[in-house]
Amino acid sequence: MRIVVLVSGTGSNLQAVIDAVKAGGLDVEIAAVGADRPGTYGVERSAAAGIPTFVVDFKSYADRASWNAALTSAVEGYTPDVVVSSGFMRIVSPAFIEAFDGKYLNTHPALLPAFPGAHGVRDAMAYGVKVTGCTVHWADAGVDTGPIIAQEAVVIAPEDTEDTLHERIKIVERRLLVATLAALAAGQPNAGHPN
Ligand code: GRF
Numbered sequence: 001m002r003i004v005v006l007v008s009g010t011g012s013n014l015q016a017v018i019d020a021v022k023a024g025g026l027d028v029e030i031a032a033v034g035a036d037r038p039g040t041y042g043v044e045r046s047a048a049a050g051i052p053t054f055v056v057d058f059k060s061y062a063d064r065a066s067w068n069a070a071l072t073s074a075v076e077g078y079t080p081d082v083v084v085s086s087g088f089m090r091i092v093s094p095a096f097i098e099a100f101d102g103k104y105l106n107t108h109p110a111l112l113p114a115f116p117g118a119h120g121v122r123d124a125m126a127y128g129v130k131v132t133g134c135t136v137h138w139a140d141a142g143v144d145t146g147p148i149i150a151q152e153a154v155v156i157a158p159e160d161t162e163d164t165l166h167e168r169i170k171i172v173e174r175r176l177l178v179a180t181l182a183a184l185a186a187g188q189p190n191a192g193h194p195n
Helices: 011-021 039-046 064-076 095-101 118-128 162-185
Strands: 002-007 028-036 053-055 082-085 104-108 131-138 148-155
Touching: 002 011, 002 039, 002 104, 011 028, 011 039, 011 162, 028 039, 039 053, 053 104, 082 162, 104 162, 118 131, 118 162, 131 162, 148 162
Parallel strands: 002 028, 002 082, 028 053, 082 104
Antiparallel strands: 104 131, 131 148
């Protein structure tokens, strides 16, 4: 199973995938890692691991449509079986979703459909929920919508800040992402579900 991973930031979820592949616990080929801006640590990590990288810089394009078209063709060039949005903070167009129909996987640091969007951790805390978590799902053209593959809960502690909570969620999120990819690579339809 060939995957392309899209990142916007530090890429610690990506690192978990790289580590699992290296350790022999995940039978996927990371065909490439792409970012929407230059200078991400995610791309740096990948280059250090010998993985091909590419950047389709959002700011270099006149509009969202032309950026989306460039991103779509960059990803298509690596002929992935699965495209992973792993901390990729840009909304992609329906044309991208169509190009990778049923192949675009997203991770989100909340229990969808609760708290979609860029601030899932902050929004859960602000609402006052006592339990949040993370979700791995097939992404459709909405914001953090599409069929859910796996979820796991994380209890919010009274002393949590957004950062401490997000870090605890990410520990679970990394494990869930790797487990989901492993199950998909093994052809299991209910990929990654812990129950
Ligand atoms: C993850 O929690 C992801 O779900 C969210 O941003 C975080 C990215 O973390 N959208 P990292 O870049 O993998 O460390």
